[in-house]
Each structure stands twice: as C-alpha cells, then as structure tokens.
Amino acid sequence: QKEVEQDPGPLSVPEGAIVSLNCTYSNSAFQYFMWYRQYSRKGPELLMYTYSSGNKEDGRFTAQVDKSSKYISLFIRDSQPSDSATYLCATKGGGYQKVTFGTGTKLQVIP
Amino acid sequence: EAGVTQFPSHSVIEKGQTVTLRCDPISGHDNLYWYRRVMGKEIKFLLHFVKESKQDESGMPNNRFLAERTGGTYSTLKVQPAELEDSGVYFCASSQGWSGNYGYTFGSGTRLTVV
Numbered sequence: 001q002k003e004v005e006q007d008p009g010p011l012s013v014p015e016g017a018i019v020s021l022n023c024t025y026s027n028s029a030f031q032y033f034m035w036y037r038q039y040s041r042k043g044p045e046l047l048m049y050t051y052s053s054g055n056k057e058d059g060r061f062t063a064q065v066d067k068s069s070k071y072i073s074l075f076i077r078d079s080q081p082s083d084s085a086t087y088l089c090a091t092k093g094g095g096y097q098k099v100t101f102g103t104g105t106k107l108q109v110i111p
Numbered sequence: 112e113a114g115v116t117q118f119p120s121h122s123v124i125e126k127g128q129t130v131t132l133r134c135d136p137i138s139g140h141d142n143l144y145w146y147r148r149v150m151g152k153e154i155k156f157l158l159h160f161v162k163e164s165k166q167d168e169s170g171m172p173n174n175r176f177l178a179e180r181t182g183g184t185y186s187t188l189k190v191q192p193a194e195l196e197d198s199g200v201y202f203c204a205s206s207q208g209w210s211g212n213y214g215y216t217f218g219s220g221t222r223l224t225v226v
Binding site: 002034036041046088099102104 | 146152161216220
C-alpha cells in the first residue's frame with residue numbers, strides 16, 4: 001500500500017468551476033501537508049502547506065486536512081485555464097523526515 | 112534570487128554507461144534533496160544533504176548511485192553503470208531551515224533516458 005494515495009485523473013473542468021482534489025494517507029505520524037503544482041517540463045512548485053488538521057486559504061485556493069480520517073483536500077475556486085497543471089499532494093513528519101508525494105492529479109481547465 | 116538549477120536538462124545514454132547529474136541549490140540553502148520520478152509512479156525520495164553531510168540516504172536504490180556535495184554547495188548524482196530501470200526524471204530541491212517546513216524549491220529536473 002502506498003503511503004499517499006491520489007487519483008491520477010485526468011480531471012477536466014470548465015473555466016470558473018470549483019475544483020476539488022483529494023488524497024488519503026496511511027501514516028499517522030505525518031504532521032505537515034503540502035500541495036505542489038507542476039507544469040509540464042517543470043519542477044513541482046509549492047502551492048500551499050498546512051500543519052496538522054485544519055483549513056488554510058490563499059486567494060482562490062483552500063487546503064484542508066482531516067487527520068482523523070487521514071484525508072487531504074485542495075479546493076480551487078473560479079478555476080482558470082492557467083490552473084491547468086498536475087497537482088501533487090505531499091506529507092512529511094517532523095524534523096528531517098523526507099517528504100512523501102502522491103502520484104499527482106492532472107487538471108485541465110477548459111476556457 | 113536564482114532558483115535551483117539542474118543540468119543537463121536531458122540525457123540519453125546507453126545501458127552500462129555513466130552519467131553525472133548536477134544540481135546548484137539556492138544560495139544559502141543548507142538542505143539539498145534528490146528525488147526521482149519514474150514513468151507512471153510518484154516522485155520518490157533519494158537522499159538529503161545538510162551542508163556537505165548525508166542526513167538521509169535511505170532512498171538510494173543501490174550502490175550504482177553515488178551522490179556528493181563537496182563544500183556544501185552544488186551536488187552531483189552519478190549513476191554507474193546505468194540500467195534501463197534508471198530512466199526517469201531526477202529532481203533536485205533545496206530548502207532553508209532544519210525541516211523544510213517552508214517547502215522545497217525544486218529545479219526543473221533532469222530527464223534521463225537509458226537505452
């Protein structure tokens with residue numbers, strides 16, 4: 001079983017739609033939760049990060065973590081064609097522990 | 112601020128040959144990481160340097176892979192001899208701080224193809 005499970009998609013939505021991306025994880029020791037965005041032929045770019053459970057909002061993006069169900073979500077409001085990319089969830093424990101990534105969900109926002 | 116630089120961006124080599132990948136982290140970032148993504152799989156951790164010391168090399172696949180970070184600046188990842196299953200995209204990342212809680216900054220990766 002993978003430590004972080006993520007539906008690879010692809011997910012195709014019309015411009016302006018609300019997008020919901022989700023991951024589950026298995027290791028209860030994970031404390032930090034991140035979403036990365038990766039455009040084609042580029043490296044992943046940190047989009048948002050949260051510590052422990054709760055919500056975090058940044059503009060059109062909202063990250064949610066529910067540690068009781070080991071569930072991570074990213075919501076994108078008013079999606080734009082420029083949001084078309086692969087979105088990777090990632091988690092890590094404290095200290096020097098490595099970051100563990102999901103496989104990524106490919107999102108296409110159609111104008 | 113310059114980002115994380117990796118080169119070459121692409122490399123095609125024959126099985127059995129040697130390839131060396133290079134990563135220049137953001138200046139002042141003590142933490143340097145190597146990750147790899149093989150086709151269809153998730154990005155997986157290879158190893159972590161703190162300055163010139165290997166903090167965690169638990170993800171290195173086997174002894175054909177050798178990573179160095181002389182002087183705590185740039186890092187190299189050598190694959191010798193390369194095998195077909197080594198094909199993939201190799202990412203380098205760097206971060207400030209002891210835990211990378213601020214998130215890594217990734218390079219654009221080196222796409223390695225072993226034929």
